[in-house]
Structures are given as C-alpha cells and as structure tokens.
Amino acid sequence: MTADQLEAPTGQASHEELRNQFVxxxxxxxxxxxxxxxxxxxxxxxxxxxxxxxxxxxxxxxPSDLVLGILG
Structure with a gap:
C-alpha cells in the first residue's frame, strides 16, 4: 500500500498526518x-x-541510494 492509497475519513486526520503515520x-x-x-x-x-x-x-x-534508484 502506498501513502496515496490512504484516505482520511471526513473530520479525521489530514492527508499529511496519515502520510506521516504511514512513513x-x-x-x-x-x-x-x-x-x-x-x-x-x-x-x-x-x-x-x-x-x-x-x-x-x-x-x-x-546501497540504499541504489535501492531507491532501482525500485523508485
């Protein structure tokens, strides 16, 4: 699941708060x-x-930078 797939129910946490929790x-x-x-x-x-x-x-x-280059 990616951060973009998370949606906040109305009146709940903001998109940024959910992204921070996800990260x-x-x-x-x-x-x-x-x-x-x-x-x-x-x-x-x-x-x-x-x-x-x-x-x-x-x-x-x-190395992590190469991992990110390969998978990112």
Missing amino acids: HARFEALAEWGIPTADALAIAKATGVDIREAVELLRRDC
Whole structure:
C-alpha cells in the first residue's frame, strides 16, 4: 500500500498526518528488520517503494541510494 492509497475519513486526520503515520510505520518495520537508520528513513520516505523488495536488496549489500534508484 502506498501513502496515496490512504484516505482520511471526513473530520479525521489530514492527508499529511496519515502520510506521516504511514512513513513512521514503514520506518519502524525497516528498523525491526535490522536496516540501518539512515537507509530505513530514506526508504520509508519513498512511499512508492515496496519495503519488502527494498529489504531483500539491502540484505544483499545493495546501497540504499541504489535501492531507491532501482525500485523508485
């Protein structure tokens, strides 16, 4: 799921708040998988990138900027 697929119900959190929550959840998942903080943050913010695919590449020693170039 990407941030664009999330919609706020009327009177609820704004689009920006939902995006921030989405990015935070992605960051936490990446951190739990042992991804270094800087890499996890960069990939979490790239909401169009599938984090499962990113983790597979990172675990094969692919640098995060290259991961983003490949998947982004």
